[in-house]
Amino acid sequence: MLHWMGTKIPADTSLRSQVYDSLRAALTAGRFTPGQKLSFRFIAGTLGVSLTPVREAIRRLVAEGAIEMQAGRSVRVPLMTKDKILELRDIRRTLEGMAVEKAAARATAAQVARLRRIASELVAVRGRGDTAADRQKIREFHFALYAIAGQPTLLQIIEGLWLRTGPYMNLLYPDYITSPRGPERRLRIIKALQDHDAPTARRAIEADIGDALSYIAGLADAAGNIAPAQPAAERKRRRGRSSPPPSGALVFP
Amino acid sequence: MLHWMGTKIPADTSLRSQVYDSLRAALTAGRFTPGQKLSFRFIAGTLGVSLTPVREAIRRLVAEGAIEMQAGRSVRVPLMTKDKILELRDIRRTLEGMAVEKAAARATAAQVARLRRIASELVAVRGRGDTAADRQKIREFHFALYAIAGQPTLLQIIEGLWLRTGPYMNLLYPDYITSPRGPERRLRIIKALQDHDAPTARRAIEADIGDALSYIAGLADAAGNIAPAQPAAERKRRRGRSSPPPSGALVFP
DNA sequence: AATCAAAATTTGTGATCACAAATTTGGCCG
DNA sequence: CGGCCAAATTTGTGATCACAAATTTTGATT
Numbered sequence: 395m396l397h398w399m400g401t402k403i404p405a406d407t408s409l410r411s412q413v414y415d416s417l418r419a420a421l422t423a424g425r426f427t428p429g430q431k432l433s434f435r436f437i438a439g440t441l442g443v444s445l446t447p448v449r450e451a452i453r454r455l456v457a458e459g460a461i462e463m464q465a466g467r468s469v470r471v472p473l474m475t476k477d478k479i480l481e482l483r484d485i486r487r488t489l490e491g492m493a494v495e496k497a498a499a500r501a502t503a504a505q506v507a508r509l510r511r512i513a514s515e516l517v518a519v520r521g522r523g524d525t526a527a528d529r530q531k532i533r534e535f536h537f538a539l540y541a542i543a544g545q546p547t548l549l550q551i552i553e554g555l556w557l558r559t560g561p562y563m564n565l566l567y568p569d570y571i572t573s574p575r576g577p578e579r580r581l582r583i584i585k586a587l588q589d590h591d592a593p594t595a596r597r598a599i600e601a602d603i604g605d606a607l608s609y610i611a612g613l614a615d616a617a618g619n620i621a622p623a624q625p626a627a628e629r630k631r632r633r634g635r636s637s638p639p640p641s642g643a644l645v646f647p
Numbered sequence: 648m649l650h651w652m653g654t655k656i657p658a659d660t661s662l663r664s665q666v667y668d669s670l671r672a673a674l675t676a677g678r679f680t681p682g683q684k685l686s687f688r689f690i691a692g693t694l695g696v697s698l699t700p701v702r703e704a705i706r707r708l709v710a711e712g713a714i715e716m717q718a719g720r721s722v723r724v725p726l727m728t729k730d731k732i733l734e735l736r737d738i739r740r741t742l743e744g745m746a747v748e749k750a751a752a753r754a755t756a757a758q759v760a761r762l763r764r765i766a767s768e769l770v771a772v773r774g775r776g777d778t779a780a781d782r783q784k785i786r787e788f789h790f791a792l793y794a795i796a797g798q799p800t801l802l803q804i805i806e807g808l809w810l811r812t813g814p815y816m817n818l819l820y821p822d823y824i825t826s827p828r829g830p831e832r833r834l835r836i837i838k839a840l841q842d843h844d845a846p847t848a849r850r851a852i853e854a855d856i857g858d859a860l861s862y863i864a865g866l867a868d869a870a871g872n873i874a875p876a877q878p879a880a881e882r883k884r885r886r887g888r889s890s891p892p893p894s895g896a897l898v899f900p
Numbered sequence: 901a902a903t904c905a906a907a908a909t910t911t912g913t914g915a916t917c918a919c920a921a922a923t924t925t926g927g928c929c930g
Numbered sequence: 931c932g933g934c935c936a937a938a939t940t941t942g943t944g945a946t947c948a949c950a951a952a953t954t955t956t957g958a959t960t
Contacts, residue, residue, distance in 0.1 A: 409914070410706075433941065444915045449942085450706045453663075457710035459803065467922070467942045481798045488741055545734050547811070550712065551804065558800070662944065686911065697945045702912085720912045720952070903960080910953065916946085923940065930933080 409447035414454055416441060416644040421460055422560035423526065425646055426471045428622045432461065433468065441644040460557045474562050476614035483607035486555050487600045489548060490540065494583065494599040497542035498592040505542050506588050512538055513580045520577075525567045535580065539599075542587070562610055562620060570609045576602065662700035667707055669694060669897040674713055675813035676779065678899055679724045681875045685714065686721065694897040713810045727815055729867035736860035739808050740853045742801060743793065747836065747852040750795035751845040758795050759841050765791055766833045773830075778820045788833065792852075795840070815863055815873060823862045829855065 417437070420426055438448045452469055455461045462472045516531040533556070540549055579598045586595035614620045670690070673679055691701045705722055708714045715725045769784040786809070793802055832851045839848035867873045 408912090435941070445942090446914050446916090450703060450913095453703045453706040454710040457707040459800065469942095478800065481800050484745065484798075485742070485801055485804065488745060489738070492737065492741060545737075547712065547731065547734050548738055551738065551807075554804075661942090688911070698912090699944050699946090703943095722912095901960105903958105905958090906956085908953105908955070910951105912951085913949085915948085918945085919943085921940105921942085923938105925938070926936090928934085928936100930931105 409443050410450045412644050413437070413441060413443060413447050413451035416646060417451060417455060418460065418557065420646040421455075421471065422557070424561050424564050424622065426561075428471045428473045428561060431468050431470045440646060443644070458554045458557055460554075471561065472558075474620040476611050476618040476620065479559075479562070479607055479611045479614075479620060482555060482559055483604060483611065486552070486559070486607065487603045489552055489555070490536070490603055491596045491600045493540040493543040493545065493548055493552065495543075495592045495596045496545060497539055498587050498590055498595040500544060501542050501587040501590070503588075505538075506584060509535065509538055509584050509587070513577070513584060516580070517577060520571075523568075525564065528567070528571070529563065539583065539587075559607070561622070563606075565610050565613055565620075566606060570606065575605070662696050663703045665897050666690070666694055666696060666700050666704035669899060670704060670708060671713065671810065673899040674708075674724065675810070677814050677817050677875065679814075681724045681726045681814060684721050684723045693899060696897070711807045711810055713807075724814065725811075727873040729864050729871040729873065732812075732815070732860055732864045732867075732873060735808060735812050736857060736864065739805070739812070739860065740856045742805055742808070743789070743856055744849045744853045746793040746796040746798065746801055746805065748796075748845045748849045749798060750792055751840050751843055751848040753797060754795050754840040754843070756841075758791075759837060762788065762791055762837050762840065766830070766837060769833070770830060773824075776821075778817065781820075781824070782816065792836065792840075812860070814875070816859075818863050818866055818873075819859060823859065828858070 426432065432452075434445050434448050434452065437452075438445050441448075452461070456463050456469065459472075461469050463469050512531065512535045516528070516535060519527050519531050522528075537549075537553075540552055543549070579602050582598045583595050586592070586598065610620065679685070685705075687698050687701050687705065690705075691698050694701075705714065709716050709722065712725075714722050716722050765784065765788045769781070769788060772780050772784050775781075790802075790806075793805055796802070832855050835851045836848050839845075839851065863873065
């Protein structure tokens, strides 16, 4: 639920947005193979809509770099290379470092408390083996952190970068993610925000992002290509009726 | 003309792209008043196309932050505030600084020579009072510089940032732009690239961007709003037939 | 003249169709 | 088995239509 100064911003219920959300979720979860061609009619057919909203959703995703458009006329899931990951690493490290630096200067006690709560929820989820839930909590922590900076444009750009790296972040599981550095760094960041210690906070987030993406870059083969990640494990299904997804959720199989 | 390793990339001739280019050019030149509502049918009618390509072009511009979409259903040219300009200043300073730093490490003699040529052309144009030509040369210099870094994603993000600030850059004319700091800094950057002196190059570009956008932020009124810029002066028309724009150029009046 | 509800118009959205370009298929010949 | 070309199919693009929501205009009433 999006809010702004207590005023509810009405959610965009257009089919276009729903298609966008579905594609975004599928990309982030790695449900498409990198390099896979996505035809408009396949997407429209799968989601049960016409071509029109699909085309507009695709335009947005292309603009955000989440999918790429071939010279001719087809779109496909981008293939990742070591160079591209290293470039994204440098950009993300810098921008997310900037966001945290500004956040440290402004963080209120309530905001710090919220971060602490999310961090402890993450600890609780970790080790349960639910990759999808784990990643969700990580995302929640990071964006709660960046939102404190109060810089909407910066936040939007960072979201775009997460969308580009998203399909490959599953590669961190299970090896990299079990390192205790993550939890330690999150606590260090929280402490630094509490103390308004911007340089320390920045260093911690830069190390976090730098290490994670360097690790992924290290998975590249000799040609510099990085293999696609496996889809995140689904959350446990609710007991009871399982067939139809809740109210109008457009999902890929 | 776009090239890549000697291979011509075929230009996208779709109507969608032409509409996008037209809107982008109009926005950059300040031909729309900030806050102005843009109806799909107005754009389609003006450019003589149907709604379909307009809708897709708009989606892309919205994703890039060049225009914004109201909650309900209309799109408009974003209004600029002091806070937003300062945020864009910080992001641009950082990312363009990063690009120049990488460029300094890689620049070849030929690339430096090209920068020097553009810089001298800019000096030639400067003082002729042709704002549009001046801005075009500035853009050419900056992107030739950033391209040397060889980081396509970074370049794409920077282009998006220029699109957001574009409608307001005319505010630099004629007062700010006549300062001799600009030409001096460009020469300093070129020299630093030649010497592979990354820190000096970064400092120079950061000062360039920081000063320009700080100047624009200083134009805000007490409420923090920044008045729209006047459209850039048109280039001198070629003599001869003046009515129809060259081959299929979709232009706004 | 100011107010406000009803009517008229405008506007974005989604579906559908026609069409050309790209891609795949299938068969033929080497 | 492999290369090549024409037919068949798929695919993205652009135009058009219907429709509901939003906006503007109108006109009656105070």
